[in-house]
Amino acid sequence: MSLTIYDISEKAGVSIATVSRVLNGSTKVKESTRKKIMDIIDEYGYTPNSSARAMGLKSMQTIGILCADSSDIFLAKAVYFLEQNLQAAGYESLLCCTGYNLDARKNYVNLILSKKVDGLILVGSNFIGEVEQENQYIIDSSAKVPVMVLNASYHHDNVYSILCDDMNSMYRAATEMYESGIHDILYLYNSLSYSGRKKLDGFRMAMQSQHKKDYEEFICHVPDNITAMGDVAEFISDYASKGHHFNGVITADDQLGIAAVKYAQNNNLRIPEDLSVIGYNNSILTDCCTPELTSIDNQLETQSRCLVKTLIGVLSGQDMPHKTVFSGTLVKRKTTAF
Amino acid sequence: MSLTIYDISEKAGVSIATVSRVLNGSTKVKESTRKKIMDIIDEYGYTPNSSARAMGLKSMQTIGILCADSSDIFLAKAVYFLEQNLQAAGYESLLCCTGYNLDARKNYVNLILSKKVDGLILVGSNFIGEVEQENQYIIDSSAKVPVMVLNASYHHDNVYSILCDDMNSMYRAATEMYESGIHDILYLYNSLSYSGRKKLDGFRMAMQSQHKKDYEEFICHVPDNITAMGDVAEFISDYASKGHHFNGVITADDQLGIAAVKYAQNNNLRIPEDLSVIGYNNSILTDCCTPELTSIDNQLETQSRCLVKTLIGVLSGQDMPHKTVFSGTLVKRKTTAF
DNA sequence: TTGTAAGCGTTATCAT
DNA sequence: ATGATAACGCTTACAA
Numbered sequence: 001m002s003l004t005i006y007d008i009s010e011k012a013g014v015s016i017a018t019v020s021r022v023l024n025g026s027t028k029v030k031e032s033t034r035k036k037i038m039d040i041i042d043e044y045g046y047t048p049n050s051s052a053r054a055m056g057l058k059s060m061q062t063i064g065i066l067c068a069d070s071s072d073i074f075l076a077k078a079v080y081f082l083e084q085n086l087q088a089a090g091y092e093s094l095l096c097c098t099g100y101n102l103d104a105r106k107n108y109v110n111l112i113l114s115k116k117v118d119g120l121i122l123v124g125s126n127f128i129g130e131v132e133q134e135n136q137y138i139i140d141s142s143a144k145v146p147v148m149v150l151n152a153s154y155h156h157d158n159v160y161s162i163l164c165d166d167m168n169s170m171y172r173a174a175t176e177m178y179e180s181g182i183h184d185i186l187y188l189y190n191s192l193s194y195s196g197r198k199k200l201d202g203f204r205m206a207m208q209s210q211h212k213k214d215y216e217e218f219i220c221h222v223p224d225n226i227t228a229m230g231d232v233a234e235f236i237s238d239y240a241s242k243g244h245h246f247n248g249v250i251t252a253d254d255q256l257g258i259a260a261v262k263y264a265q266n267n268n269l270r271i272p273e274d275l276s277v278i279g280y281n282n283s284i285l286t287d288c289c290t291p292e293l294t295s296i297d298n299q300l301e302t303q304s305r306c307l308v309k310t311l312i313g314v315l316s317g318q319d320m321p322h323k324t325v326f327s328g329t330l331v332k333r334k335t336t337a338f
Numbered sequence: 339m340s341l342t343i344y345d346i347s348e349k350a351g352v353s354i355a356t357v358s359r360v361l362n363g364s365t366k367v368k369e370s371t372r373k374k375i376m377d378i379i380d381e382y383g384y385t386p387n388s389s390a391r392a393m394g395l396k397s398m399q400t401i402g403i404l405c406a407d408s409s410d411i412f413l414a415k416a417v418y419f420l421e422q423n424l425q426a427a428g429y430e431s432l433l434c435c436t437g438y439n440l441d442a443r444k445n446y447v448n449l450i451l452s453k454k455v456d457g458l459i460l461v462g463s464n465f466i467g468e469v470e471q472e473n474q475y476i477i478d479s480s481a482k483v484p485v486m487v488l489n490a491s492y493h494h495d496n497v498y499s500i501l502c503d504d505m506n507s508m509y510r511a512a513t514e515m516y517e518s519g520i521h522d523i524l525y526l527y528n529s530l531s532y533s534g535r536k537k538l539d540g541f542r543m544a545m546q547s548q549h550k551k552d553y554e555e556f557i558c559h560v561p562d563n564i565t566a567m568g569d570v571a572e573f574i575s576d577y578a579s580k581g582h583h584f585n586g587v588i589t590a591d592d593q594l595g596i597a598a599v600k601y602a603q604n605n606n607l608r609i610p611e612d613l614s615v616i617g618y619n620n621s622i623l624t625d626c627c628t629p630e631l632t633s634i635d636n637q638l639e640t641q642s643r644c645l646v647k648t649l650i651g652v653l654s655g656q657d658m659p660h661k662t663v664f665s666g667t668l669v670k671r672k673t674t675a676f
Numbered sequence: 677t678t679g680t681a682a683g684c685g686t687t688a689t690c691a692t
Numbered sequence: 693a694t695g696a697t698a699a700c701g702c703t704t705a706c707a708a
Contacts, residue, residue: 002482004701015679020703030677047452051392052701055684060389062453065433071418073411073622080409083435092453095403095433097421114385115400115430144340229625258626265628284411287567288596288626290603342685353695358687368693390685393700 003046011044012037023048054116062092063311064112067123068100073283074253074300078123078150081304089312091118102129106137119145119311125152125163125194146314148307151298152194153323160314161323162307164298166195169328170202173278173296174250176330178210180338182248182276185215188236188260189252190222199252199280218246222256232259233266240267247275254279258289261335277335291334299326341384349382350375361386392454400430401649402450405461406438411621412591412638416461416488419642427650429456440467444475457483457649463490463501463532484652486645489636490532491661498652499661500645502636504533507666508540511616511634512588514668516548518676520586520614523553526574526598527590528560537590537618556584560594570597571604578605585613592617596627599673615673629672637664 005023009016014033021029022037040046054060063086067075083093094117098108105127112120120141122128127149129135135154141147142158153161177185187203189196200219207215226235236259240246249260257279264275271277271291279286282297306324313320332338343361347354352371359367360375378384392398401424405413421431432455436446443465450458458479460466465487467473473492479485480496491499515523525541527534538557545553564573574597578584587598595617599609607613609629617624620635644662651658670676 006701016702017679017681017704018677021678024703028677033677047448049393049701050453051389051398052684053703054389055387055393055686055701056703058684060453062432069418070408070421071415073414076411076414076418077409079433080407080414080435083408083433087434092450093433094400095417095421095431096425097418110385112430115388115398230630262628285623285626288623290600290628292568344685354686355688355695355697356693359694362687366693371693387685390700391687393685393702394687396700 002049003044005046005048008037008040008044008046011040058116059118060092060116061090062094062115062117063119063121064094064096064115064117065121065123066096066098066105066108066112066127068098068126070095070097072124073285074281075124077283077300078304081301082121082123082150082308085305085308089308091312100126102134109137109141113141113144117145118315119148121148121150121307121311122152123150125196126191128152128154128194130192130197146311148311150303150307151300155322158314159322160307160310160320162303162310162326163195163324164303164326164328166198166298166328167202167205169296169298169330170199170250170280171206173330174203174206175210176338177248177250177276177278177336178206178212180276180336183210183212184246185218185248185250186236186239186244186246186260187219187250187252188222188256189220190224190226190256191252196252203250217244220244229255229259229262232256233262236260236263237266248277249275250278250280252280254281254283254285254293254295257293257295257335258285261289261291261293271335272337276337278330282331286331286333294333294336295331296328297331298328302326340387341382343384343386346375346378346382346384349378396454397456398430398454399428400432400453400455401457401459402432402434402453402455403459403461404434404436404443404446404450404465406436406464408433408435410462411623412619413462415621416638416642419639420459420461420488420646423643423646427646429650438464440472447475447479451479451482455483456653457486459486459488459645459649460490461488463534464529466490466492466532468530468535484649486649488641488645489638493660496652497660498645498648498658500641500648500664501533501662502641502664502666504536504636504666505540505543507634507636507668508537508588508618509544511668512541512544513548514676515586515588515614515616515674516544516550518614518674521548521550522584523556523586523588524574524577524582524584524598525557525588525590526560526594527558528562528594529590534590541588555582558582567593567597567600570594571600574598574601575604586615587613588616588618590618592619592621592623592631592633595631595633595673596623599627599629599631609673610675614675616668620669624669624671632671632674633669634666635669636666640664 009019147159149161251257260277279295282295286293286295347357485497487499589595598615617633620633624631624633
């Protein structure tokens with residue numbers, strides 16, 4: 001059995017209260033006794049029992065991280081950055097992959113809240129439903145602990161949102177492509193999560209302000225059951241062969257972007273001469289295809305750092321901004337010429 | 339403040355002991371009182387405080403997952419599968435990204451052990467050092483909780499290893515490529531972790547049993563500072579221009595494999611006519627390049643499921659195998675013709 | 677500056 | 693079948 005605070009207090013010839021004080025950095029402890037106790041702690045390798053500690057402090061120093069699928073290339077990155085920052089701030093991370101089913105999430109959230117986490121981080125905009133009722137679980141959670149939303153926005157007391165301005169980022173990218181002379185831009189997406197909707201809005205706005213008339217015909221939804229990039233490429237070929245002509249493609253994520261590159265290769269289109277492509281997320285995938293994919297970077301690392309900083313602030317009782325928005329940037333590679 | 343077992347017992351007009359019994363599924367409780375208590379629990383939405391619970395049970399029903407970098411495409415997948423299986427078994431996952439520095443890990447391990455996790459999972463073979471002394475922290479940990487090692491093997495009491503036979507998988511892949519008539523095979527690697535060493539051994543063995551004389555000249559280490567795939571491709575070009583000739587490449591991971599594909603494209607080599615390529619891990623990256631990358635699948639999902647099953651067995655006091663080895667399989671795509 | 681003792685919310689061992 | 697009550701290991705007023 002591992003040592004307790006009683007063992008240490010006994011060896012040091014003091015009471016457990018004094019040991020507790022040095023453990024918690026209380027100033028009201030004589031330097032000599034502090035040193036004596038620390039030496040004993042080091043010598044015997046004592047570490048406090050965190051469950052017991054949690055009961056007293058009413059905190060496990062643990063944050064619950066919820067994400068749909070931590071193996072998703074985008075979410076994995078976010079989880080990593082969050083964990084690193086939380087670690088640095090003295091918090092542990094309880095990871096919970098909920099899947100994409102909104103119903104299942106309520107159970108997961110309850111489960112994780114019962115673990116007495118000090119806060120909840122929802123990673124990815126798929127946690128925010130369009131219908132208000134779908135978001136009730138967020139409201140419920142926020143009654144117990146601060147809820148942080150990464151890459152989406154939800155307005156409520158004790159809920160804090162950190163995100164990238166996807167609409168604006170997409171608007172600028174689409175505008176830049178259009179103004180470079182590419183006027184027939186296909187927009188490909190497969191999810192209408194919070195950020196998915198924002199990106200689409202940004203594309204629409206860009207086309208509208210360019211007075212492009214028939215842009216709605218250039219917005220194409222890739223069915224959920226088509227996931228492999230090769231299959232998406234074929235899907236695009238089909239789409240093109242049905243009379244849709246385009247000389248640019250902008251996609252809601254990098255995987256779709258790579259599919260577009262594959263489409264071009266399959267159909268002997270030169271990139272970027274015949275077809276320009278812009279992806280989204282600026283993930284490692286952008287480097288895998290040839291030519292390398294131009295992509296919009298949504299500043300995930302910056303977002304994550306800010307999120308943790310905000311959370312720590314909230315937990316320590318400070319007033320923190322309820323919504324923090326960063327700007328995305330277009331990272332130009334070889335699939336665009338402008 | 340949330341409800342306690344006292345609140346429930348009061349509302350139900352029973353003692354807390356009885357409430358605790360229905361909570362823990364004791365059979366010794368009258369059906370009518372069980373129902374009454376359950377109804378009240380549901381009505382008021384009570385969930386037991388897990389810290390308090392942990393003190394009694396001496397278990398947080400939590401497993402610590404340690405990995406170097408959960409955003410690594412391979413490790414992320416493993417973490418995801420592990421979390422899913424642990425969840426299904428009623429355990430939570432405390433994630434901890436340690437980085438690749440062996441020294442820093444000891445601290446992380448102590449930290450996570452103090453959280454009273456019921457077990458430790460080390461994800462990735464980079465946790466096993468070549469020097470015995472580097473692995474002392476594993477021995478220390480195993481004195482407190484069972485330690486599971488994914489994708490590497492370490493023999494010690496209370497340590498359980500689940501892995502893929504990387505040596506044999508590599509041996510068979512290299513043999514198959516050689517026997518298809520490709521005799522000058524470049525082996526590319528950048529890490530000599532436990533599994534990295536095994537893969538290299540497998541390659542060597544294959545070449546030896548084919549009586550290939552100068553195979554050591556075809557083993558090439560990619561320096562750590564060259565990470566971007568385009569840069570690795572250039573590195574390979576340099577290497578080739580220094581008089582090394584090869585018509586096949588086998589790499590220790592998919593990223594290097596993609597770099598090899600890029601090398602071929604940069605040098606107008608046809609794949610697979612002029613150059614065959616095999617990667618390792620069978621990750622999503624295999625699908626990103628054109629042509630799609632043939633790769634060795636190390637059965638990560640199977641490994642993860644087995645690991646959790648073994649861990650749960652150990653925790654429930656069963657005798658479980660200390661080492662479980664799966665076989666990898668070659669997934670043929672477009673970068674090979676055999 | 678230090679010690680005493682009352683919580684914190686459970687589980688588990690006794691009795692009844 | 694149920695109820696008292698002692699752990700569990702820590703924090704934190706309150707006393708000294």
